[in-house]
Amino acid sequence: MNSSFMHPRNPYRTPPDFKELALKFPEFRKHAKQKLTGKIEIDFKDAAAVRALSTVLLKRDFNLDVELPPDRLVPTLPLRLNYLLWVEDLLQQVNPVSEQIVHGIDIGTGACCIYPILAARMKGWHFTATEADETNYKCSLETLERNCLQSHVTIVKVTAESMLHGNIDNSRKYDFTMCNPPFFDSDSFGPKSRSDKRPLPMCPKSGGSASTTEIAVKGGEVKFIENLIKECQELKSCVRMFTTMLGHKSSLAPIILLLKEAGASSWSETEFCQGRTTRWGLAWTFCDDLTVPKLPQIRPKNNGKGPPPLNYVISDERWSNKGDLSVACVLMKILELLNSLKMEIRKIKDKKDKKAIEFVARENTWSNQRRKQREGKRNSDQACEQPESKRAKIDGCSLELQKDQNFCLKGLLLLEETNTESIQLQMYWIEGGSGRESINQILQYMKNHLFEK
Template identity: 30%
Template sequence: MATKTNLHPRNQHKEGYDFGRLVADSPELEPFTIPNPVGQTTVDFQDAAAVRMLNRALLKTHYTINFWDIPANYLCPPIPGRVDYIHYLADLLASSNNNEIPRGPGIKALDIGTGASLVYPLTGQSEYGWDFTGTDIDPAAITSARQICELNKLKITLRQQNMRENIFRGVIAPQDAFHITLCNPPFHASIEKANKGTQRKWSNLGKGASTKLNFGGQNAELWCPGGEIKFIATMVEQSKEFADQCLWFSSLVSKKDNLQPLSRILRKAKVADFKVVDMAQGQKTSRFIAWTYIKKSQHSLYVNGAKK
C-alpha cells in the first residue's frame, strides 16, 4: 500500500494505492511500477503513460470501468482527488436530505466540462448510482466520452456546448431538473499564463524548462479569458436563469484568494445560501463553492422528487 492520505472518509483511495490488487486486475500496469525511496511500489507520476495506465487500473478495480482511454494531450485527472469532490457533493446533498445521502438514478447531476476522461460521471455513478449529464465545448472530448460510455454500456447523457460564452445556457433544457451541478473550471486567464504555470510545475519537479504538462491538457481545459473568477462569475450569472431547475450549483476553486470576490458575487446574486467546502489531499488543500436559490425548508422536496 502507498502512503495514507487525508482524503474523504468514504474515498476508496484514502489508504493509498494497493498496487498488488491493481496489478492483479490490470497486469499491463506492472511494467510501469517502480519502487519509491522507502521500497514501496509506485509509478513515475511525471510519465504521462504511467499515469494514464494507473488511472485505467484504478477505474477498473474500484469503479468497474473495463474500458477507459483518452486522446493524446488531454487532461489525465488524478482519480482520488476527483472522487473526493463527488463524496463531498454527496455530503452536501445529505445536508438537504435530513443528513441521509441520496442514492440512485433519481438524483440528477450535471457535469460542466466533463472532458475526454468523463471522470466525474464514471466515479459518481459507480459510487452513488446518480444519473449524470456531461457537457463540453470540445467535440473531441464528447467523442471520447461517448466511446467510454458505449464500450462500458453506461447510460450517461452527453451534450455539446456550442457557444463558448455559455455555461448553462444551451445545455439545460426547459424540462430538466438537477439536484447538483459540478465543474472543474479552467483556471488560467491566458495561454501565456497557462504556459508559465506549466514551467513552474516542471521547475518544481526538477525537470527544468518545458512546455509540456505532466497530466496534459487542451486549451479549453486550462485557460479562458478572465481566468477562474470570470468563468465562475459567468456561471453564477447564468445560474439565475435556472434557479428553480437545480438545487445546488457548484464549482471547484483552485485559488483560495478567489473566494472573497466570488463570495461578493454570490451575495450580489441574492442566492438563498452558499457554502465553501474544503478538501484535503495529502499536502494539497482544495475547495469548492456551492450555492442555491432554494430556501432550506424546500430542499427535501427537491431531493425526494416532489419538485421534478
C-alpha cells in the first residue's frame, strides 16, 4: 500500500501489523499465513479474510463491534476513511464544523452502516442512513444497537426506486450526502450466452463478496447518479452539498455534463488512492451562496511514477558456475543474498520469464555498519575526555548513528528474461532509506557478492 497516496489523516497510511493482529484476535489468526521470510500476510482475494481484517480493525482502532454477513460487500477501511475525510475537508472549507452539529445522509448504507458509524465514533456527526436491501438493513440496525449509536444514526428502510425523495425529513437542514453506488451495468453484467462463464466481479477487486444489487444496476453508476441528480434538484432547499464515490474515471465527464444541464452552481472532483485501488469522488451543490472547494489532490509530486529504475544485465559470462541462467535460478540466489541482509521479502509477480519482489530493509546491513557501530561506541567512550570542539564533532557522529537506527527502506526488484543469453535486472526505489542512493548501494553489493565475483 502506497501511503503517500492516502489522506494525511488516514490512520492506515501506516499499514496495520498483521502479526500483532493475529496474536490479539483469534478470528483473524485463522486467516493469517506466515511466509518463509517470517512475514505475516493474508489472501486479499479471500472474502472471509478481508471480512476478518475489517472487523478486527474496527474493533481495535474505533471500538466498534461489527458482524459482517458473508454474502454482502465488505467495507475496506482505508478507502472509506479517504472518502469520509475528504467530505470533512470540504465541510471545513465551506463552513467550519467544530462548533456545530453536522448531519449527513448516507444513501445505501450497506451491511454495517460503515460511513455513519465511523463518522459518529470519530467526529460525533449525526446521520440519516437509507437502505433497500433487507439483509443490509437488519445488519445495520443490529450494528447501531450493539454499539449504542442510535442517538447519532437513524436508518430508514426504503425501496430501490427512490434514493432521497420521501426518505428524509424535508423540514430539517442536512450538510451533505454520501453515496457508494453500484459500479457496474446490470445489462452487461452477466454471461452473454449459456456457454459464457463470467466470474462475478468483486468490488473492490482485492477481496470481498457482494450481492448483485450492491455492485450492479441498470445503466451502471452514470445512470444511478443521473437519477440521484434529479432528486437532488427537488431537495436543494434542505441539503447543502451532495457527494458520491465513482468506480470508473470515465464516469466523471458524463456526470459533470449532467450537473451542468441540471443547473448545479458548483462542483469539485478528487481521487481516492489506496494501494492498487483507485476510486473517484465528486461533490456538487445547487446553493447559489455555496462554492464547493477544489481541494488539492493527495498524490506524489511526480504523479506516482517515482524515479527511474537502475538497470543491470546479467549475462551468461557473469553467471558462469552458478547454475542455469534462468529467472527462477537468479531470483533464488538473490533471495538468499537479501535474506542474509535481514530484509523482508514479498513476491508480487511470479511468471516463468518474469518475476518481481518487494523488499524492505529495517537497517543498513550492506555498507560497513559493524564498523560504524564500533566507531560510534569508541567515540562515545572518548567523548568525556575530549575538548569541547572535538566533543561537538563526536556528538555529530552519534546523531548520524541514531539516524541509522531509524532506517527503513522499501524497494522493488524485477527480473525479466530478454533472450537465452541474458536476464534484465531492474531495481526501483519506493520510499525510505537515503533515496535512490540506497538502491544503488544494494545493487553494487549484489554485483560484488553475486554477479562479478
